[in-house]
Amino acid sequence: DGGITQSPKYLFRKEGQNVTLSCEQNLNHDAMYWYRQDPGQGLRLIYYSQIVNDFQKGDIAEGYSVSREKKESFPLTVTSAQKNPTAFYLCASSIRVRQYNEQFFGPGTRLTVL
Amino acid sequence: RKEVEQDPGPFNVPEGATVAFNCTYSNSASQSFFWYRQDCRKEPKLLMSVYSSGNEDGRFTAQLNRASQYISLLIRDSKLSDSATYLCVVSGTGGFKTIFGAGTRLFVKA
Numbered sequence: 001d002g003g004i005t006q007s008p009k010y011l012f013r014k015e016g017q018n019v020t021l022s023c024e025q026n027l028n029h030d031a032m033y034w035y036r037q038d039p040g041q042g043l044r045l046i047y048y049s050q051i052v053n054d055f056q057k058g059d060i061a062e063g064y065s066v067s068r069e070k071k072e073s074f075p076l077t078v079t080s081a082q083k084n085p086t087a088f089y090l091c092a093s094s095i096r097v098r099q100y101n102e103q104f105f106g107p108g109t110r111l112t113v114l
Numbered sequence: 115r116k117e118v119e120q121d122p123g124p125f126n127v128p129e130g131a132t133v134a135f136n137c138t139y140s141n142s143a144s145q146s147f148f149w150y151r152q153d154c155r156k157e158p159k160l161l162m163s164v165y166s167s168g169n170e171d172g173r174f175t176a177q178l179n180r181a182s183q184y185i186s187l188l189i190r191d192s193k194l195s196d197s198a199t200y201l202c203v204v205s206g207t208g209g210f211k212t213i214f215g216a217g218t219r220l221f222v223k224a
Contacts, residue, residue: 041216042118043201043214045212090158101212104160105157106157108156
């Protein structure tokens with residue numbers, strides 16, 4: 001089955017730790033995205049990538065880092081510099097970054113800082 | 115003004131009711147419009163794209179009014195399973211910038 005997978009589903013982090021969230025897609029999509037969702041709020045873009053080995057900051061990139069070494073994979077690292085990391089993290093992909101591009105989402109990772 | 119604004123919720127309706135959601139956007143150069151559905155603690159899923167001519171998919175009808183910069187979603191004959199949050203999504207020029215509205219929560223009651 002084609003789709004987007006994220007792991008883990010739940011993640012607990014101690015303050016001061018870096019953690020990495022996994023995102024994999026087998027849809028052969030060029031573009032991948034990371035969003036953060038807080039309760040009662042819309043999705044906010046953290047980073048996006050249009051092609052392998054290239055990525056761009058979104059609206060709230062501070063405290064996060066990404067890599068895009070393979071087309072299928074776009075991991076997100078939440079660093080200790082992110083002051084309020086507890087949130088629902090969603091990875092998405094689209095065929096390419098262009099007009100009329102629908103984005104398809106993975107099931108998300110719920111991160112809690114203890 | 116927010117780039118994408120949706121009706122504040124929640125909407126509480128009985129089964130069988132017709133419910134309409136509205137969404138306004140601020141960037142007149144926006145090119146692509148979508149409605150997504152998000153169930154509690156789940157990922158958003160594409161419900162339908164919105165075209166200038168309007169489009170219908172079963173009980174769901176989406177309309178776009180470019181002059182007034184708003185998008186609507188009409189759900190007819192509401193089902194209990196329609197209970198969810200509905201997100202309005204707008205893509206801007208350049209093919210990339212996508213803005214998600216905060217969503218409108220719908221509760222359909224028996």
